[in-house]
Amino acid sequence: MIFPNEPGLPVSAHDSPDGVDLGRVWTSVATEVWRRHPGWLERTAARVLRSPGLARALVTAPSLLLPWLISTVVVFGAGALITLGPGQPAVWLVAPAVAAVGIAFSYGPGIDPAWELSSSCAVSDRMVLLTRAVAVFALNAVLGLLASVASGAAAALTFGWLLPMTAVSALALAAAVAARSAVVGAGAGVAAWVITVLASQTVSGQLTASVTNAHAYLPYLAVAACCATAVIYAVRPERGLQ
Amino acid sequence: MLRHGRHLRRTPGKGPPVNVELTGIHRSFGKNKAVDGVSLELDTGVFGLLGPNGAGKTSLLRMLATVLPPSSGEIRLLERDPRHPAARREIRRRLGYLPQNLGYYPSFTVVEFIEYFALLKEMPSAAVPKAVAVAVERVDLGAKAKAKLRTLSGGMLRRVGIAQAIVNDPDLLLLDEPTAGLDPEQRVQFRALLRSLGEAATVIVSTHLVEDVGAACTEVALMSAGEVVFRGTPGELTARGAGHGVGDAPLERGYSAVLSAARS
């Protein structure tokens, strides 16, 4: 059954002569006229992520304006946190947690207007979040690279935070696609970040003690586990009553 | 006459499969018992879920949409157990859901929005453009297909929501207050759409507007305070109102009669 339109159906039954279904013809025409042709980025992403839905989530992340703005602010804020406290390992571990939670909330139940609907879809909502996190970091890294030409501070932020986080989140997404589990992916990302931090800290010599002292790994792992828990908590389904 | 958590008869004559099986479903949020012992079996047809705000309809629908797990009880949807991830994914591919408060992405066009959810429902991408065109025409938004969502009225946005719910030709269609914002003529046509969808799928329409569903539903259930207090045909609900109920229309009188009996 078709609604009668305000402007009028393209054709009504009595216009159709002798077995010709003009409604069906119009649908076929409209299919081609309304068809969207995905760009090369989306097509590549669809192949790599093995999901046209995730590719679309990736490519449309910036067009959800409010979530995009909020998550960008959080990401830059976390980056500022890092640049303000270069010697404190706790900051290095907390900053990604702050960024991750910020992205999860801005694209999640709080602000994404269609979150409830997305949670009922076959593509996992956590995978969509992870994909959008990659989009946020990647696009901001590109902007940061452009700004680095002009500003040293921007370069520090880009190379010390945005680029590494893009790599880490991309790794997390790749692991998630391979293991078909967003949780595995998040774990892989967290592990990669922790290793990166420890490696860079030991190179700069500030935490040589921690490398040799096995007990010092525990707080880092604890913080890393808290990051992952915070994100998973942020997307739990119970949000929103009745 | 109250009927508490009755395990009720199947809708007759449509043969297997049973698309929805709920057994003793409970759902609480802290101390609040949103759903308090519901059992249902449904196959194809249009099923109305009536009740006042806060009766538990939305929570029930959210559990059917696999968005919310029950606190206790068994659910089987499309003959699968939604607790297992692979089965849940398969259920979701064949599910259509219109939440009560569906937001929209302002910069998306009608076609882009519907297509996005078609892809998230893992429809084969070659089939998506045709399915989107069919869905757009079925809800009569053909003239607005490439309009941005921010330019549409509330009723049109609701129709976009209905279109995304039906785009994958679901076996289980869940509509929470679908007629919000539709004018009376559009509601009449919407009921016709429901009837045609109910021929091949289980359609569950939740609404607090009683007359909306009266004509289109083969069966209705009335919820109050988390329980199903009535289940039967619209005619049977009307009969309960004879001489007792309050309201302008027969179905409304039956509705109010059952509710006041349940509350007493």
Add this chain to the structure above:
Amino acid sequence: MDDDELIAALAAGDDTALRELFTRHAPWLAARLRAALPAPDVEDVLQETFLAVWQGARGYRPRGTPRAWIWVIARNQAALLLRRRGPATAPLEEAPPSGLDPADAAIARAGLTAALDGPEGRVLRLMYVEDRPAAEVAALLGVPAGTVKSRAHRARRRLRAVLGGTE
């Protein structure tokens, strides 16, 4: 908006203009094409025609009337289709013999008797496909002649409704 304005809007990318053009022109195009092609082919040709209109709108110059322009496109698409199919279809042979009333002609051409089951279908087949007089049909079926005539009348009415013909 007149047709020229619609085509200009189409050239600018407005898909609602195509919808309006379809409303105006698809019915008469379908009728003209139907005289020469079977219904499924008419649908294919119409689909290709309007897609060609959508793509060709930019190149349209108001030389003749828009109707003529669209008809030329449709005719070319029909020719393309027939060329692709090969000479197997012979549409002229489907033209009805003269003198029959429109409903009988529709039966003969479309062969829809199979679509009608039951006593009415049987009557139709006997009277119009096998060309027997009503009295013989009545004898064959073991019913009064009046019953045969009323069943035939009902069947023709149903067919007319199915085929959407005007009377």
